[in-house]
Amino acid sequence: xxxxxxxxxxxxxxxxxxxxxxxxxxxxxxxxxxxxxxxxxxxxxxxxxxxxxxxxxxxxxxxxxxxxxxxxxxxxxxxxxxxxxx
Amino acid sequence: xxxxxxxxxxxxxxxxxxxxxxxxxxxxxxxxxxxxxxxxxxxxxxxxxxxxxxxxxxxxxxxxxxxxxxxxxxxxxxxxxxxxxxxxxxxxxxxxxxxxxxxxxxxxxxxxxxxxxxxxxxxxxxxxxxxxxxxxxxxxxxxxxxxxxxxxxxxxxxxxxxxxxxxxxxxxxxxxxxxxxxxxxxxxxxxxxxxxxxxxxxxxxxxxxxxxxxxxxxxxxxxxxxxxxxxxxxxxxxxxxxxxxxxxxxxxxxxxxxxxxxxxxxxxxxxxxxxxxxxxxxxxxxxxxxxxx
Amino acid sequence: xxxxxxxxxxxxxxxxxxxxxxxxxxxxxxxxxxxxxxxxxxxxxxxxxxxxxxxxxxxxxxxxxxxxxxxxxxxxxxxxxxxxxxxxxxxxxxxxxxxxxxxxxxxxxxxxxxxxxxxxxxxxxxxxxxxxxxxxxxxxxxxxxxxxxxxxxxxxxxxxxxxxxxxxxxxxxxxxxxxxxxxxxxxxxxxxxxxxxxxxxxxxxxxxxxxxxxxxxxxxxxxxxxxxxxxxxxxxxxxxxxxxxxxxxxxxxxxxxxxxxxxxxxxxxxxxxxxxxxxxxxxxxxxxxxxxxxxxxxxxxxxxxxxxxxxxxxxxxxxxxxxxxxxxxxxxxxxxxxxxxxxxxxxxxxxxxxxxxxxxxxxxxxxxxxxxxxxxxxxxxxxxxxxxxxxxxxxxxxxxxxxxxxxxxxxxxxxxxxxxxxxxxxxxxxxxxxxxxxxxxxxxxxxxxxxxxxxxxxxxxxxxxxxxxxxxxxxxxxxxxxxxxxxxxxxxxxxxxxxxxxxxxxxxxxxxxxxxxxxxxxxxxxxxxxxxxxxxxxxxxxxxxxxxxxxxxxxxxxxxxxxxxxxxxxxxxxxxxxxxxxxxxxxxxxxxxxxxx
Numbered sequence: 001x002x003x004x005x006x007x008x009x010x011x012x013x014x015x016x017x018x019x020x021x022x023x024x025x026x027x028x029x030x031x032x033x034x035x036x037x038x039x040x041x042x043x044x045x046x047x048x049x050x051x052x053x054x055x056x057x058x059x060x061x062x063x064x065x066x067x068x069x070x071x072x073x074x075x076x077x078x079x080x081x082x083x084x085x086x
Numbered sequence: 087x088x089x090x091x092x093x094x095x096x097x098x099x100x101x102x103x104x105x106x107x108x109x110x111x112x113x114x115x116x117x118x119x120x121x122x123x124x125x126x127x128x129x130x131x132x133x134x135x136x137x138x139x140x141x142x143x144x145x146x147x148x149x150x151x152x153x154x155x156x157x158x159x160x161x162x163x164x165x166x167x168x169x170x171x172x173x174x175x176x177x178x179x180x181x182x183x184x185x186x187x188x189x190x191x192x193x194x195x196x197x198x199x200x201x202x203x204x205x206x207x208x209x210x211x212x213x214x215x216x217x218x219x220x221x222x223x224x225x226x227x228x229x230x231x232x233x234x235x236x237x238x239x240x241x242x243x244x245x246x247x248x249x250x251x252x253x254x255x256x257x258x259x260x261x262x263x264x265x266x267x268x269x270x271x272x273x274x275x276x277x278x279x280x281x282x283x284x285x286x287x288x289x290x291x292x293x294x295x296x297x298x299x300x301x302x303x304x305x306x307x308x309x310x311x312x313x314x315x316x317x318x319x320x321x322x323x324x325x326x327x328x329x330x331x332x333x334x335x336x337x338x339x340x341x342x343x344x345x346x347x348x349x350x351x352x353x354x355x356x357x358x359x360x361x362x363x364x365x366x367x368x369x370x371x372x373x374x375x376x377x378x379x
Numbered sequence: 380x381x382x383x384x385x386x387x388x389x390x391x392x393x394x395x396x397x398x399x400x401x402x403x404x405x406x407x408x409x410x411x412x413x414x415x416x417x418x419x420x421x422x423x424x425x426x427x428x429x430x431x432x433x434x435x436x437x438x439x440x441x442x443x444x445x446x447x448x449x450x451x452x453x454x455x456x457x458x459x460x461x462x463x464x465x466x467x468x469x470x471x472x473x474x475x476x477x478x479x480x481x482x483x484x485x486x487x488x489x490x491x492x493x494x495x496x497x498x499x500x501x502x503x504x505x506x507x508x509x510x511x512x513x514x515x516x517x518x519x520x521x522x523x524x525x526x527x528x529x530x531x532x533x534x535x536x537x538x539x540x541x542x543x544x545x546x547x548x549x550x551x552x553x554x555x556x557x558x559x560x561x562x563x564x565x566x567x568x569x570x571x572x573x574x575x576x577x578x579x580x581x582x583x584x585x586x587x588x589x590x591x592x593x594x595x596x597x598x599x600x601x602x603x604x605x606x607x608x609x610x611x612x613x614x615x616x617x618x619x620x621x622x623x624x625x626x627x628x629x630x631x632x633x634x635x636x637x638x639x640x641x642x643x644x645x646x647x648x649x650x651x652x653x654x655x656x657x658x659x660x661x662x663x664x665x666x667x668x669x670x671x672x673x674x675x676x677x678x679x680x681x682x683x684x685x686x687x688x689x690x691x692x693x694x695x696x697x698x699x700x701x702x703x704x705x706x707x708x709x710x711x712x713x714x715x716x717x718x719x720x721x722x723x724x725x726x727x728x729x730x731x732x733x734x735x736x737x738x739x740x741x742x743x744x745x746x747x748x749x750x751x752x753x754x755x756x757x758x759x760x761x762x763x764x765x766x767x768x769x770x771x772x773x774x775x776x777x778x779x780x781x782x783x784x785x786x787x788x789x790x791x792x793x794x795x796x797x798x799x800x801x802x803x804x805x806x807x808x809x810x811x812x813x814x815x816x817x818x819x820x821x822x823x824x825x826x827x828x829x830x831x832x833x834x835x836x837x838x839x840x841x842x843x844x845x846x847x848x849x850x851x852x853x854x855x856x857x858x859x860x861x862x863x864x865x866x867x868x869x870x871x872x873x874x875x876x877x878x879x880x881x882x883x884x885x886x887x888x889x890x891x892x893x894x895x896x897x898x899x900x901x902x903x904x905x906x907x908x909x910x911x912x913x914x915x916x917x918x919x920x921x922x923x924x925x926x927x928x929x930x931x932x933x934x935x936x937x938x939x940x941x942x943x944x945x946x947x948x949x950x951x952x953x954x955x956x957x958x959x960x961x962x963x964x965x966x967x968x969x970x971x972x973x974x975x976x
Contacts, residue, residue, distance in 0.1 A: 009093060027411040028408075028410040028411070029408050030400065030404065030408070030409055031407040031408075062829070063830070065826075065829065066826035066827070066829065069825060069826040070819075070823060070826055072822065073818050073819050073821065074819065076818050077815035077818040077819055078815075080815065081811045081814075084807060084814070085811070115420060123425060187420065212485060212487070215429065215430065216429055216430055217427060217429070217430040218422055221424070240424075242420075242421035242422060242424070243420065243422065258569075258570050259435060259439070261490070269486045270490040272489045275490075275491070276490055276569070304421075304423045304425055305424060308424045309424075309429075
């Protein structure tokens with residue numbers, strides 16, 4: 001249980017730091033927040049897992065990461081569209 | 087297990103303090119409780135603001151001498167009785183500084199029999215500090231203790247005054263942008279406009295500034311000598327600083343904010359609150375811990 | 380029960396948050412400092428960019444310089460230094476161009492600064508012409524001496540006539556210059572610019588005019604008295620009517636050639652010392668010419684006729700009137716996305732034909748059209764959908780017509796009713812679609828590969844490097860400690876290498892050797908049965924779990940032997956060691972056969 005708590009805590013601290021910086025910069029942007037969340041989750045998932053059999057929550061996390069990567073792809077595609085149309 | 091509680095407690099504490107911070111401030115323009123760029127919290131939090139005496143009713147002015155009354159952005163007109171009391175205060179040798187750009191202060195000026203009037207307008211100038219047409223630069227005109235040593239003052243969409251002795255004026259390339267398109271049109275004439283006027287009345291001095299935006303947080307270090315100018319107002323000639331809080335927009339606050347402010351200012355209430363919260367949290371934590379073990 | 384409540388609560392909360400996020404996903408920038416930086420009373424300086432003050436600072440000094448420069452040009456002309464005057468004029472031109480661009484940059488063309496600019500432009504034109512005229516007059520002075528000494532009355536006459544024309548011109552220039560004095564001085568006073576230099580220049584200009592006048596008088600006197608005119612058999616007369624006209628009116632010039640062969644002779648007619656036409660006399664020596672007033676400055680002009688370069692008529696002058704024009708524009712009609720504009724240009728003398736009228740859309744010239752004989756024009760413009768301001772403008776400094784502008788119309792062009800081009804018509808859209816699809820496909824493949832990577836089929840310990848030495852801690856199940864997932868690495872080379880390793884290790888440490896074998900077997904079985912946490916199972920549990928497999932008997936034997944060696948004190952002999960290998964191989968073969976991959 002300790003490792004699960006640590007993983008979650010790490011992610012939370014990372015997100016709170018991101019929000020704190022956004023407040024300081026007076027800019028709240030969902031896209032930036034989502035990308036940084038994805039990076040944080042990926043890092044946490046890498047650190048907290050082994051390549052061997054894993055606990056249940058780690059396996060489920062990977063599906064969440066897969067969805068996150070898909071949405072990230074959508075964001076990148078939209079940004080490319082924006083650049084092309086500009 | 088205990089670690090989780092500690093961490094959750096920490097997060098809750100952070101959220102609570104953020105919440106308290108949020109409800110102790112508002113977003114009214116010029117309000118002294120407004121910590122954003124359009125509030126005046128920094129001015130009131132500065133040393134001069136802290137030392138100043140608040141005037142909650144005009145009748146408090148009676149009998150004071152050697153004082154400097156600051157009326158920032160009045161939003162209600164002054165009635166005859168109040169104008170007369172300010173007149174008595176003024177002629178006894180005090181200084182009155184009115185900062186107004188909407189024209190609400192004209193009722194006071196009329197009651198004081200002053201020749202100065204504020205004309206609400208959207209002044210724009212070619213001489214700007216920033217790329218926006220609202221930032222207008224003003225330069226000293228007639229010598230005055232308020233403008234000695236200052237080369238220019240940065241303003242924020244000012245109006246203009248007429249009458250009295252000009253202390254600060256704009257450059258010649260200034261016009262009143264009536265249709266708000268930011269550029270000069272055929273019907274808008276160029277000219278030099280007065281921003282700060284002075285008039286001696288009795289033994290006192292009346293200053294009228296047609297741009298209260300110099301007091302807001304965003305303009306505190308807008309450039310150059312604005313902070314020097316504000317410092318002059320506060321520590322003018324060793325006079326006591328009085329800040330009017332009856333008609334001024336700086337006193338705007340709603341009930342909740344006022345309650346929080348009152349609680350914060352009263353040390354007794356703060357300690358009581360701390361003790362309550364602390365006891366409650368410890369009780370709960372003890373109960374949970376004893377449940378677990 | 381409580382667990383399910385928490386689960387549903389968490390799920391509902393997540394769903395709610397995701398829903399809120401999706402609502403905002405169209406505009407992901409929730410807030411930035413620019414969102415509330417502008418209120419009615421002030422703007423947030425933190426979001427404004429500081430401005431370089433150079434442009435506005437230069438304006439007033441530039442205007443002051445421009446007001447002083449005409450003075451220096453005129454002074455130089457007064458002292459006869461035409462070359463230096465030209466240099467000063469060039470400097471004046473440069474400064475004027477600076478002012479033009481500055482006024483456009485600062486967008487002040489509709490203010491008093493714009494008026495100043497226009498008047499300054501006019502001054503520049505006046506002074507340029509003045510310099511040229513003065514230069515020409517200097518030349519005339521030199522020529523006069525030469526021709527006088529050479530006793531060439533014909534050339535002398537032509538010079539005198541040219542001088543007369545130039546004097547006329549310079550007078551006109553002075554009148555124009557004078558007319559600008561008052562407005563220019565009042566604008567300068569408004570901007571607190573010193574205009575004494577400019578006012579002095581007015582007086583000096585007058586001096587120049589007077590000097591030129593005196594010179595011309597002298598020339599005429601010289602011509603009349605000192606030079607004996609050649610006895611020429613010919614005489615030429617000229618008269619014109621009417622004596623003033625406006626644009627596109629004609630002045631009838633006529634005259635007679637007297638004496639000698641007068642029929643069919645060529646007569647040159649000069650206006651302002653420039654040849655206007657050649658006509659031929661009829662059999663009586665009478666000539667006529669209709670002079671059409673076209674591109675000529677308003678004011679008085681001189682004209683004379685010359686026969687064979689030596690016989691001059693008298694100088695006659697006529698006035699060109701500056702006509703006030705008025706420009707009318709009818710309500711533009713919208714027709715199929717285009718704007719049909721028509722109107723007319725009229726002056727107080729009648730319709731103005733044959734001039735160019737500009738059609739302005741939103742302050743920029745869109746097209747221009749010539750007016751016909753009735754002064755009317757008609758043109759179609761396509762300003763694009765949306766709201767526009769349309770007006771007509773006539774401005775031509777070359778003709779004696781005043782500038783005029785029609786009234787301004789606000790028109791709205793409706794968006795085209797035609798069907799919008801299909802999505803695939805523009806290649807940019809197709810390219811964007813392809814790129815977007817590629818990126819999405821890339822991410823899907825990436826996500827899928829990421830997921831597959833984690834579900835490995837190869838036993839973990841086979842990929843781990845073998846640590847040095849034999850420091851394998853004995854794995855003892857400890858209920859107090861959490862299952863260590865990152866346990867000590869037990870490496871194993873794949874395939875037959877296992878048995879080689881076993882044999883090698885068997886000599887030194889049989890316990891570890893059989894443990895290697897058993898780990899290998901266990902991992903294979905775990906892969907076959909998709910067991911979770913295989914290393915947490917004891918050998919007997921493994922055995923129990925594989926009770927359905929055909930290798931069960933071999934496995935039981937193996938496990939029994941393994942336990943006795945690993946946990947017991949028994950030291951196996953050679954035969955038993957070999958049996959380990961055989962059993963392991965049998966199990967392995969059974970597994971391989973069973974999998975059939």
